[in-house]
Amino acid sequence: MIQERTLPDFNATTAKINKEEGLRVYEDMVLGRFFEDKCAEMYYRGKMFGFVHLYNGQEAVSSGVIQAMRPGEDFVSSTYRDHVHALSAGVPAKEVMAELFGKATGCSKGRGGSMHMFSAEHGLLGGYAFVAEGIPVASGAAFQTKYRREVLGDENADQVTACFFGDGACNNGQFYETLNMAALWKLPIIFVVENNKWAIGMSHERATSQPEIYKKASVFGMPGVEVDGMDVLAVRSAAQEAVSRARSGEGPTLIEALTYRFRGHSLADPDEMRSKEEKEFWFSRDPIKKFAAYLIEQNLASQEELKGIERKIQATVDEAVKFAESSPEPDASELHRFIFAEDE
Numbered sequence: 001m002i003q004e005r006t007l008p009d010f011n012a013t014t015a016k017i018n019k020e021e022g023l024r025v026y027e028d029m030v031l032g033r034f035f036e037d038k039c040a041e042m043y044y045r046g047k048m049f050g051f052v053h054l055y056n057g058q059e060a061v062s063s064g065v066i067q068a069m070r071p072g073e074d075f076v077s078s079t080y081r082d083h084v085h086a087l088s089a090g091v092p093a094k095e096v097m098a099e100l101f102g103k104a105t106g107c108s109k110g111r112g113g114s115m116h117m118f119s120a121e122h123g124l125l126g127g128y129a130f131v132a133e134g135i136p137v138a139s140g141a142a143f144q145t146k147y148r149r150e151v152l153g154d155e156n157a158d159q160v161t162a163c164f165f166g167d168g169a170c171n172n173g174q175f176y177e178t179l180n181m182a183a184l185w186k187l188p189i190i191f192v193v194e195n196n197k198w199a200i201g202m203s204h205e206r207a208t209s210q211p212e213i214y215k216k217a218s219v220f221g222m223p224g225v226e227v228d229g230m231d232v233l234a235v236r237s238a239a240q241e242a243v244s245r246a247r248s249g250e251g252p253t254l255i256e257a258l259t260y261r262f263r264g265h266s267l268a269d270p271d272e273m274r275s276k277e278e279k280e281f282w283f284s285r286d287p288i289k290k291f292a293a294y295l296i297e298q299n300l301a302s303q304e305e306l307k308g309i310e311r312k313i314q315a316t317v318d319e320a321v322k323f324a325e326s327s328p329e330p331d332a333s334e335l336h337r338f339i340f341a342e343d344e
Contacts, residue, residue: 064235082127168199
């Protein structure tokens with residue numbers, strides 16, 4: 001049973017977050033949740049097609065890591081569950097929604113769809129449909145940062161790359177090969193395992209000989225950290241330390257965030273593999289409700305302020321749908337565009 005693995009303790013009283021930061025993180029988490037709920041509605045109404053994998057329940061990981069970085073300057077590599085990573089990285093909700101609708105105004109010009117969000121402007125390296133596919137790509141981005149700084153002498157090259165992937169990716173060769181290179185070259189990268197316990201319908205506990213993924217970091221001589229992925233402050237604290245190490249040239253960190261997806265693997269998944277008892281255990285740890293309670297308890301926000309943020313985000317999401325619906329389809333004359341790099 002998933003509950004048998006004890007979630008790591010974290011003393012929230014030691015977390016350093018002020019009101020402005022707290023409200024920003026809360027807004028980011030709410031945006032991720034409301035956006036995904038709207039995606040489910042649009043999918044079942046026939047507005048989206050193909051596979052759509054939602055992020056509900058895992059918001060503390062995206063917000064905790066990316067908001068601890070420099071959104072728009074640092075790099076983010078995602079998976080096929082990439083909508084919320086794009087939003088946390090600063091890609092406007094309307095561009096993410098338009099991409100899901102396959103419109104020309106989408107962040108990938110309507111060519112990528114749900115699993116392939118990309119935005120050079122926001123440092124989003126892409127969503128990747130193949131398991132573990134983004135790990136070497138992210139390391140390439142981290143390598144160029146190090147090369148520009150140490151070989152080309154660019155003092156402004158201090159970007160950190162966050163590489164997100166699931167527990168299922170940790171049994172793939174790319175994971176081991178890339179962690180080895182990243183450690184050898186001390187690349188400025190954070191490997192973030194979003195361990196939601198299930199690789200489609202395969203339980204993580206049954207799929208690997210060492211379920212505690214963070215311990216695998218020791219093989220490569222890099223720090224490995226286990227955090228409660230349902231606690232945004234715990235994730236943020238671990239990410240801040242990892243970002244600091246990476247930016248100062250100390251190399252990579254492996255963060256394993258123990259989290260849970262509240263929906264099935266995709267919107268086409270009837271979600272019959274997981275027990276009701278298991279789901280209820282994790283639903284009770286909803287990261288957004290948990291963080292809202294913390295903000296109120298610490299006098300960092302009032303109930304009305306949080307409600308105001310929710311109203312603002314709902315309006316943003318509704319406007320994103322209107323934008324996507326009214327946007328044009330990609331023109332047939334541009335069928336072969338964006339296959340190769342273009343001159344500026």
